[in-house]
Amino acid sequence: MTAIRKPFVLGFVLSMLIMLIAACSSGNNGNSEGNASSGEKPAESNQASETPAEPVEITWWNFPNYQPLDGEVGKYEKEIIAAFNQQYPDIKVNLEMITFDGGPEKLNIAISTNSAPDLIYDAPGRIIDWAKKDLLAPLDDMVTDEVRSDISEALWKQSMVGGKTYMYPINTAPFMMAVNKTVFEKMGKLDLLPLDRPDRTWTFEEYKTALQAVKDNAPDVIPSGFFAKSQAGDQGTRGYITNLGVSRFLNEDYSAVAINTDQAAAALDWIVQAQKDGLIVNGSASLAASDVNDLFLQGKLAFTINYSAVLKAQNKTLKKAEFEEVLLPFPTLDGSEPKLEPYLGGMAIFNNKDEAKIAAAKKLIDFIANDPEWGKKNLIQTGGLSARNSITGLYEDEDYKYSELARKFITDPPTIADGYAEIRTYWFPELQRALLGAATGKEALDAFAEKANEAISKAKAAQ
Known part of the structure; x- marks a missing residue:
């Protein structure tokens, strides 16, 4: 009997030990139901730790769209990436800053x-050409119905090709002129500017x-600027001439050039x-948009013709003289409402045939544009207005309030025209011919129209 009892007792003891070890293990791992007596909440399941996301590495090239922090270009973008990685630690973002001068060629x-x-x-000028x-x-799967209805049709036109969205619109502002207000104050001629008019419209004669x-x-x-070198800032010269001549750059259906009018x-x-x-800067045929704006920032130019609320913000730290600049619309021949092209900034994704990278890039776009904290912060750092109609009143500055008012002057931009990337290459060479005395204004604009219309036809035929 003793022989029988010993194995039984031994087995019983072993069973109890196993149960005790199991109970201890369960306690160490935590109770999935929580501990009601202690008031502790159940531990949330961390799916990422159970099945780690595959790390993804993406590259973001950025023009200086954000105002630099501490004078360092790209520093703000690095802060965006750091904040983004708090939410998406498995997405590595490699940032490369490019310039407006050399970036397009790169x-x-x-x-x-x-x-x-x-x-x-x-901006749409390049993005839409790449999309074509x-x-x-395409980005349609990340554009919610709310966002779709909150952005004007004019801005969506610049963001879409063939019914698909290829640019996620973020910031905007109408392109216009700027004046060194301080110069007019010192001259005692402030009344010559239309600043006492709510819409600031004025005539060519004024x-x-x-x-x-x-x-x-x-x-x-120097009273005013003009430029005709490279392609950058071409919207400034377009807006200047079309409004002085009360014309359009292209016709309403974008099928032909319309600027070659007598006016x-x-x-x-x-x-x-x-x-x-001596009313316009000398040697403008060999000046780029950046050269003219640099003269303005040095206080050497009273009017610059390629400006916006965005550029005003970006230039804040670049001023080389103390003065107050004020935004103005382009004057028109008869004082009628101007037609202003919109600046539109947004993000696009190159289809590099890697779905994981495309998905990761969409997450970064969504964070930059829509994060509850960083979305507004990023927008203000661009110095622009929101592309969304419901987001207003971001700034106390009177010029920003005017810029919001001036959105009513926005017209359809030529950047969405078929063949636009080629069209713009013919614009400045013809302006140069006129400036250098090799052609009259009409001859230069007619020559531009002939080449540009051919580019439009060729682009349409290729579709």
Whole structure:
């Protein structure tokens, strides 16, 4: 009997030990139901730790769309990435800052060598052209119905091709002029500017009077700027000439050039003569948009013709003289409402045939545009207005309030036209011909129209 009892007792003891060890293990791992007596909440399941996400690495190329922090270009973007990684630690973002001068060519080389970045923050002029060449990934699956209805049709037109969305619109502002208000205050001629009018509209003749006042009373200041080198800032020269001549750049269905009118040609002839008369900067045929804005930031130029609320913010730390600049719409021949092209900034994804990278890039876009904390912060850092109609009143500055009002002057931009990337290459060479005396305004605009219309037809035929 003793022999029988010993194995039984031993087995019983072993069973109890196993149960005790199991109970201890369960306690150490935590109770999935929580501990009611202690008031502890059940531990949340961390799916990421159970099945770790596969790390993804994406490359973001960015023009200086954000105001630099502490004078360092790209520093703010690094803060965005750090905040993004708090939510998405498995997505590594490689940032490369590019300039407005050399960036476009660098992008062209990258595309031609199959080394395009995954993500770009840019404008429709290039993005829509890339979309038409089937280089981008569509973004429709990340555009909610709320966002779709909150952005104007004019901005969506600049973001879509063939019914698909290829640019996620973020910030906007109408392109217009800026004036050195301080110059007019010192001259005692502030009344020559239309600042007492709610919409600030004014006539060509009023503008000429203001230029002459600068020439007569502030000899160290160039009255106004113009430029015709490279492609950057072409919207400034387009807006200037079309409004002075009360014309359109392209017709309403984008099928042909419309700027080669007698009135627009007369405006271009006036620009050529105004340069000779000292009302417009000399040597403008060899100046780029950045050269002219740099003269403005040095306090050497009274008017600059390629400006916006976005540029005003970006230039805040670049000023080389103390003065107050004020936004103004382009003057029109008859004082009618101006037609202003919209600046639109947004993000696009190159289709590099990697679905994981495309998905990761969409997450970064969504974070930049819509994160409850960073979305508004990022928008303000661009110095722009929101592309969304419901987001207003971001700034106390009077110029920003005016810029919001001036959105009513926004017209359809030519950037969505078929063949636009080629069209713009013909614009500045013809302006240069007029400025150098090799063609009249009408001859230059007619020559531009002939080449541009051919580009439009060729692009349409290729579809």
